[in-house]
Amino acid sequence: MKPILTGEVLIEVPFHDVDAMGVAWHGHYVKYLEIARTAMMRRVGLDFKQMQDWGVIWPVVVCNLKYIRPLSYGQTVRVKAELLEYQARLRITYLLTDAASGQRVNKAETIQLAVDSGTGELLFECPPMLTEAMAKANV
């Protein structure tokens, strides 16, 4: 499937993310996904802050991670996010590769639902500002 939008960041594994096995602890990857997702959404002018001002929040309801190779302290990982759906839900896949060698490190996926931040209720249609932002950005 051709992605609707993509984004990419480089992250260097900091000492405080490395566990007793000498590799980035698996739970920290969820942060790396979030940083890439944020960078991607900002490319069409959308950010958590702005969504919140609009009264829409996007809780993560699915987060799946597949670890292929470990990451060490100081290693730079390229995190590429791809938006595959953005109607009533955001579906994003991620590919993490070693920035130096291009070797695959991790594959992941997140699904987020649109929720009205006032009522806490699910929105079953795409929030108009998201549709407009996507249209303006010609994606």
Added chain:
Amino acid sequence: MKPILTGEVLIEVPFHDVDAMGVAWHGHYVKYLEIARTAMMRRVGLDFKQMQDWGVIWPVVVCNLKYIRPLSYGQTVRVKAELLEYQARLRITYLLTDAASGQRVNKAETIQLAVDSGTGELLFECPPMLTEAMAKANV
């Protein structure tokens, strides 16, 4: 499938796990899974430290999370882990429920592979100490 082994912990959501939306940030759940998994494995006398002394480590290769209800500050969540496979890999499923109401909060799964900590190579057979610990524990 009947679980081979189960374990359960109660975790109270601390302030430092709560995000700007007022709920436990989704990445912190990976810690909750680890705490329940550790409690379960200790029931048959197995712990990270001991495994490491034996030269076996168990990196997580799959971690899938499905979020059903949010968790708030101070809420106590029951995390139940169930071991479904323990041969060349550990497959564990998790159910998180609100301790007070029993309502389902999250379902998750992890898969871990046995790796020789000296060579870094995958072990394709179950480490004998694991088989023995399971036999002794009569599971």
Added chain:
Amino acid sequence: MKPILTGEVLIEVPFHDVDAMGVAWHGHYVKYLEIARTAMMRRVGLDFKQMQDWGVIWPVVVCNLKYIRPLSYGQTVRVKAELLEYQARLRITYLLTDAASGQRVNKAETIQLAVDSGTGELLFECPPMLTEAMAKANV
């Protein structure tokens, strides 16, 4: 100085807090302090949630830590908090000891100021609910 109020918790160092040196990473201790502080304040019926409902928040403005002995995976640490001041600011000291041996692990101190959550302005007098909670608790 005789403490106005004390609180104590036992915390077992989880795998995800241990760094590449095999000891609890120094930044994680800030979480341990928070857990002990929360337990202490709840003894007089005060909690973050309740304070927030009252329109008062208590940002930490000073956090000083002195590390005496390292903590390892699985080690249980006793964290004792002592409230030394509670007027316009909360001053709390902490002593972390190994639960098994009683050996000192860490000494710390935090200072928090009362802030009006509506205006974001400092409160120069003790919020009445705090005075009352302390009086009721006979401390």
Added chain:
Amino acid sequence: MKPILTGEVLIEVPFHDVDAMGVAWHGHYVKYLEIARTAMMRRVGLDFKQMQDWGVIWPVVVCNLKYIRPLSYGQTVRVKAELLEYQARLRITYLLTDAASGQRVNKAETIQLAVDSGTGELLFECPPMLTEAMAKANV
């Protein structure tokens, strides 16, 4: 006191560092200090990995933080580290400022001691490789 060495990084506050009060949780600043300290030490060719190969580790024994202004999601903070001593101990001070306005956000200090990673014993003299790295770097 004139610093022996300085280093500086820009850090954008990620969503996962923001707490229920809408500001970066105070414990996360310890990570920001570590990132700046690492950048500074790398300027003279020293890094955790290399020190570890030499058999020297530098546990943090003091970490003092003074919070002046809160940090919000998306805000970029400049973290400047200054090395004030490097003989048997590393003493480093930090100044965090808002990258846009220059306003002061936090002042901090860490002290680290040199420890032989084999014996776990304190080194009372400066490890030669540190002296040499500093000399080569003409600091």
